[in-house]
Amino acid sequence: MENTLMDKYAAGFGISLVVTSFLNAVILIIKEKNDAVMGAMKTALGHHWTTHGAIIIVMFLALGFIFSGMKLETKFDYRQMLKYTVWAVIISCVIIAGFFLPNLKLAGVMKY
């Protein structure tokens, strides 16, 4: 019996979570900076956010099953996966918030 450090799907979908979290931030920046991409995403499913969500969910599931078949459970352990997933989510959230930060005019907020 092969010695595994993690459960097969916990490893595959964990790495998929890391990749898809960054992909979420990358898609956001690309669509906000490129009108053609934004237009294509609006056309695809009627609203850019709907298309964005569909891409993220499909990629997460597809990559999860692909990575689960790559024996990643023998290469990663739970401690590494905790570190990677937490940092991936934190960094992607900081990128998203940072991208929109110029819209948060502190002077305007302070008025109220």
Added chain:
Amino acid sequence: MFIQGVMMTHVALGVLGILFAVALFVDVLNVNEGNIERIKKLSLVVAVLIFLAYLIGGYWYVVYYGHDRDIIKAGQWPWAHNFFMEVKEHIFFAVLLLAIYLPIAVYGKIPLTEKPKRSLVLGIAALIVILGFFMEGAGGIISKGVTMGLMGR
């Protein structure tokens, strides 16, 4: 009334998702043979609640939010949309992925009593709770943004 019902359902599902994630977190801290099945069920409940919050909130956002957005942007708190809604609608995907991953991390052959696996589940649940609180707070600010917009008319 239907629109408010849809919105309140989205909020309620999100709050319940957070509460069940907190319950799971506490249960995992005290994991033993007696509560492992409950932890598994809780992980599925969190995933279902957050996914339903995404579907219903997404329906409301795509179909009805445009009117509110115009009021917010023309009002005194335009940043309620320009920052908080923009950030909320994209960080929600992170919460959704974490919620779907939660039962995947909980289930499996390696028992949850193993400390490294337990730490991963605790980390995922904690992120769902923290980001969930941000979702709720941002939702409140966006709602207040509409009020501020209407007051200024």
